[in-house]
Amino acid sequence: MNLIEIKNLKKFFEISKGSFVHAVDGISIDIRQNEILGLVGESGSGKSTLGKVIAGLHGRSSGEVKYQGELLPEVYKASDFLRLSKEIQMIFQDPYSSLNPRMTVEEIIGEGLKIQGVPSAEVRKKVKEWLEKVGLQSEHMSRFPHEFSGGQRQRIGIARAMIVEPSFIVCDEPISALDVSVQAQVVNLLKELKDSFGLTLLFIAHDLSMVRYISDRIAVMYLGKIVECGDADEVFFNPQHPYSKLLIDSNPIADPQKEKLREFKSIEGEIPSPVNIPEGCRFAGRCPSASEECGKVTPQLKSIADGHEVACHLFK
Numbered sequence: 001m002n003l004i005e006i007k008n009l010k011k012f013f014e015i016s017k018g019s020f021v022h023a024v025d026g027i028s029i030d031i032r033q034n035e036i037l038g039l040v041g042e043s044g045s046g047k048s049t050l051g052k053v054i055a056g057l058h059g060r061s062s063g064e065v066k067y068q069g070e071l072l073p074e075v076y077k078a079s080d081f082l083r084l085s086k087e088i089q090m091i092f093q094d095p096y097s098s099l100n101p102r103m104t105v106e107e108i109i110g111e112g113l114k115i116q117g118v119p120s121a122e123v124r125k126k127v128k129e130w131l132e133k134v135g136l137q138s139e140h141m142s143r144f145p146h147e148f149s150g151g152q153r154q155r156i157g158i159a160r161a162m163i164v165e166p167s168f169i170v171c172d173e174p175i176s177a178l179d180v181s182v183q184a185q186v187v188n189l190l191k192e193l194k195d196s197f198g199l200t201l202l203f204i205a206h207d208l209s210m211v212r213y214i215s216d217r218i219a220v221m222y223l224g225k226i227v228e229c230g231d232a233d234e235v236f237f238n239p240q241h242p243y244s245k246l247l248i249d250s251n252p253i254a255d256p257q258k259e260k261l262r263e264f265k266s267i268e269g270e271i272p273s274p275v276n277i278p279e280g281c282r283f284a285g286r287c288p289s290a291s292e293e294c295g296k297v298t299p300q301l302k303s304i305a306d307g308h309e310v311a312c313h314l315f316k
């Protein structure tokens with residue numbers, strides 16, 4: 001069963017009269033109940049914008065986002081935020097700037113419940129419970145964000161999202177700003193919470209190995225479009241789109257011995273400007289398999305195997 005259904009979603013930002021950044025450009029994808037969908041791609045591919053549109057932090061330019069079958073508003077009003085924040089939450093990339101430095105941990109984590117009118121004593125009790133669930137202690141309640149490490153701050157961010165008991169969380173690069181040693185702890189915490197509370201997550205990240213580890217399915221995004229989507233192991237070990245292959249080949253291997261031995265392949269060139277979108281396949285200028293057709297015709301996402309879709313002219 002699908003929790004989120006996205007149809008032909010577009011989000012453009014006008015940067016000057018008649019000139020637009022095509023951040024999300026016609027995406028259709030479903031997110032199933034109780035799954036973790038990993039979303040990967042280089043910086044500038046539109047991943048974070050897609051996450052923010054789904055979470056209602058950006059309005060959409062066109063297309064549909066449905067949550068449990070309900071069409072969500074194009075632009076949220078205050079009343080929509082109040083109602084939908086009980087269902088849909090977001091965990092942000094930077095645990096340093098996403099927590100208000102003037103608020104105590106109790107105020108930060110309890111804010112969502114307070115806005116919903118939950119009595120103070122109940123909020124306090126829940127904050128204590130959630131601090132413990134994310135591996136912190138109740139004596140941390142009266143402290144300020146600067147007194148914590150990056151990993152601890154991200155745990156505070158997770159508790160803030162979880163306390164309202166949402167069904168769906170957009171995790172926008174939640175481990176990118178953390179030390180490698182802490183990344184696995186945060187990913188394991190999210191995995192545990194998903195299993196214990198039947199959560200559904202959109203997990204946006206750069207680190208493909210971590211995305212494969214946490215995700216049930218992976219979607220690969222390039223310049224505003226999904227170019228490949230499928231079961232996490234299938235996409236990671238058997239990628240079919242030339243961009244996915246290069247992205248996975250350029251991902252560092254955690255084992256230093258294996259990393260030393262492997263042939264490193266990088267993706268040539270830069271991701272094109274999202275303002276001047278090239279005609280045809282958006283990856284054609286960097287693709288080792290590009291043909292004449294690729295520069296003219298935009299490939300559509302097609303099923304190549306059960307649950308595995310690719311947008312590439314190599315697959316007819």
Ligand code: SF4
Nearest residue numbers: 281284287294312313
């Ligand atoms: Fe490469 Fe052509 Fe496939 Fe695009 S459509 S990824 S340019 S082969």
